[in-house]
Amino acid sequence: GRERERRTPLCVCLFVSDSLVCHRKEVDVLTDIVSSQLCVGNWKFMEAILALQSTHNRLAGWNGIIAVGHEVALFPVRHGARSSVAPPSLTHTPYLYKWLCKFHTSLLSKFSLYFHNVLSEHASVYDMRHLFSRLDYDYINGFVSIIRQTPAVCMCLIFNANDLRDFKGPEYRLPDSPTPLLTGLQSYPLIIAIPMVTQCS
Numbered sequence: 001g002r003e004r005e006r007r008t009p010l011c012v013c014l015f016v017s018d019s020l021v022c023h024r025k026e027v028d029v030l031t032d033i034v035s036s037q038l039c040v041g042n043w044k045f046m047e048a049i050l051a052l053q054s055t056h057n058r059l060a061g062w063n064g065i066i067a068v069g070h071e072v073a074l075f076p077v078r079h080g081a082r083s084s085v086a087p088p089s090l091t092h093t094p095y096l097y098k099w100l101c102k103f104h105t106s107l108l109s110k111f112s113l114y115f116h117n118v119l120s121e122h123a124s125v126y127d128m129r130h131l132f133s134r135l136d137y138d139y140i141n142g143f144v145s146i147i148r149q150t151p152a153v154c155m156c157l158i159f160n161a162n163d164l165r166d167f168k169g170p171e172y173r174l175p176d177s178p179t180p181l182l183t184g185l186q187s188y189p190l191i192i193a194i195p196m197v198t199q200c201s
Helices: 002-041 045-064 095-114 116-120 125-132 139-149
Strands: 155-158 190-194
Touching (some): 002 095, 045 095, 095 116, 116 125
C-alpha cells in the first residue's frame, strides 16, 4: 500500500507533463497553420513554403505524442502518400489532429494554385503533374474540366494587392529589395489564367 502511495504522485506528474506537451503541440501547430494560411493568401512564396514546412514538421512530431490517458502512438508517418502526415486510418486519432491534417493538405492544394506559375519555371510539366496528382485536390485540372463543360473561354484568378504595402510579387526577393509601387491595374496582378493568358484578351 505504501509503495502504491509513493508511486501515485510520480504517475500524476508524468500524466500532467504529457498533457502539457500535447497542448503545447496543439498550439504550435495551430499557430504555424494559421501563419501558412496568411502567407499563401497574401501571395508570399518563401514565407508560405517555410510556414507549410514548419506545420508539416510539427504534425509529424505530434505523431508519437501520448494520447489522452493512454500510451498509444497515433500512427507512423507515411512518406510518399497524398499527405505525409495524414494517417491511413483516422479511427483512433484526436479530432483536432484530423482537422489540422485536413487543413494542412488543403493549404498545400491552395499553394499549388497560387504559385503554379512560379513553380512551373523550376520544374518540368511531368513533375508538376506528378506532384499535383498527389494533392487532395488539383485545382488546375478542376478549372480545366469546368472550361470544357461550359461555354467559358478561360478562367482567371486575380490578386488584390491594394492593401498590401510590402507586396513584392509572388517570386522570392531579397528582404532589402525595394518594394515596387503598384498603381491602377498593376494593383491587380494575375495569379493564373487557364488555359492561356492570351486567350483572355
